[in-house]
Amino acid sequence: MKLSPAQIEQLFVFIEKKYVKYYDLQVELVDHLATSIEEMLANNNKLTFDEALRLVYDNFGIFGFAKIVQQKEEQVIKLGKKLLLKEMRNFFRWPQITFVAFLAVITWQLTIWIDMVILFPAFCLAWISASVWLIVILKKYRGRQKKKLLTIQYAPVFANGSIFFVEWMYFTWNSSHGSIVFCFIVIFGILLKLASYKVYIAIRNKAYTSYPEAFA
Amino acid sequence: MAQNTQLLKGSLINIILKLLGDNDKMYGYEITKKVKELTNGELSLTEGALYPTLHKLEAEGLLSVSVEHIDNRPRKYYSLTKSGKKEAGCRLESFKSFVAQMQLVLNLNSAIK
Numbered sequence: 001m002k003l004s005p006a007q008i009e010q011l012f013v014f015i016e017k018k019y020v021k022y023y024d025l026q027v028e029l030v031d032h033l034a035t036s037i038e039e040m041l042a043n044n045n046k047l048t049f050d051e052a053l054r055l056v057y058d059n060f061g062i063f064g065f066a067k068i069v070q071q072k073e074e075q076v077i078k079l080g081k082k083l084l085l086k087e088m089r090n091f092f093r094w095p096q097i098t099f100v101a102f103l104a105v106i107t108w109q110l111t112i113w114i115d116m117v118i119l120f121p122a123f124c125l126a127w128i129s130a131s132v133w134l135i136v137i138l139k140k141y142r143g144r145q146k147k148k149l150l151t152i153q154y155a156p157v158f159a160n161g162s163i164f165f166v167e168w169m170y171f172t173w174n175s176s177h178g179s180i181v182f183c184f185i186v187i188f189g190i191l192l193k194l195a196s197y198k199v200y201i202a203i204r205n206k207a208y209t210s211y212p213e214a215f216a
Numbered sequence: 217m218a219q220n221t222q223l224l225k226g227s228l229i230n231i232i233l234k235l236l237g238d239n240d241k242m243y244g245y246e247i248t249k250k251v252k253e254l255t256n257g258e259l260s261l262t263e264g265a266l267y268p269t270l271h272k273l274e275a276e277g278l279l280s281v282s283v284e285h286i287d288n289r290p291r292k293y294y295s296l297t298k299s300g301k302k303e304a305g306c307r308l309e310s311f312k313s314f315v316a317q318m319q320l321v322l323n324l325n326s327a328i329k
Contacts, residue, residue, distance in 0.1 A: 059263055068263075075268075082275070141291040210281070
């Protein structure tokens with residue numbers, strides 16, 4: 001006996017009431033509950049849908065879905081960090097390394113041509129602008145989402161952290177090798193922003209392919 | 217029974233990797249059902265242990281995920297990635313060797329008795 005679309009919807013509501021708010025996790029749990037219930041109803045025609053649901057949910061133990069949600073969140077964060085690290089490493093492989101070399105030359109030349117009094121605030125401004133731009137893009141993308149997705153929610157995006165970088169750059173101002181450290185921080189910051197943007201787009205595209213119904 | 221649960225918990229990754237190695241792709245409930253079938257109902261995986269393990273293997277890059285619409289609902293399938301296949305082979309080999317060693321130890325113990 002197959003469950004009706006209304007019963008499947010009822011399962012989504014049930015799961016949401018049990019604090020599973022992410023659609024990508026709901027899908028997996030709803031399918032598990034639905035398949036178990038279908039099998040129970042096929043084996044015992046006296047059983048009602050609600051009774052079968054209660055029995056199946058009991059199998060998840062005293063913590064219900066809580067442990068699954070918590071561990072999935074941890075795994076998504078771990079996966080995000082792994083993807084980010086991979087993207088960062090990719091910048092140092094051929095041919096992307098030419099882009100890093102180009103950035104290094106340009107930044108170094110700028111420190112020679114332009115006084116730090118002008119260069120430092122200019123970079124800070126550029127950095128904050130890039131952060132604002134990234135936040136705007138993320139908000140635009142999230143606005144198109146109809147349902148919350150765990151993979152997107154915990155994607156490693158360094159849209160903020162501007163203050164940290166600005167402070168970091170400030171400390172290099174008058175140090176003995178200030179220009180070299182300054183260049184390193186600027187390049188690292190740019191690569192980190194690009195990598196996190198690329199990871200976010202990859203995660204989002206994958207989510208869109210898997211769960212098109214979660215997007216407007 | 218409690219000891220059985222502990223043993224099962226320790227072998228869960230091996231079971232999942234083996235089943236996915238034998239089958240092209242599987243979904244969560246299918247894995248629990250298959251384990252029950254293969255062991256004539258002696259072993260049953262708990263959902264609270266199965267899904268976190270699947271998610272962990274996915275995060276480690278050993279499993280890939282695809283979603284298909286089956287019976288008016290989306291279904292998430294798991295399959296082994298290239299590195300997952302390699303890891304499955306290694307893990308099963310060392311598990312087989314461990315079982316063989318345990319066998320030796322247990323036989324030795326019964327001989328002493």
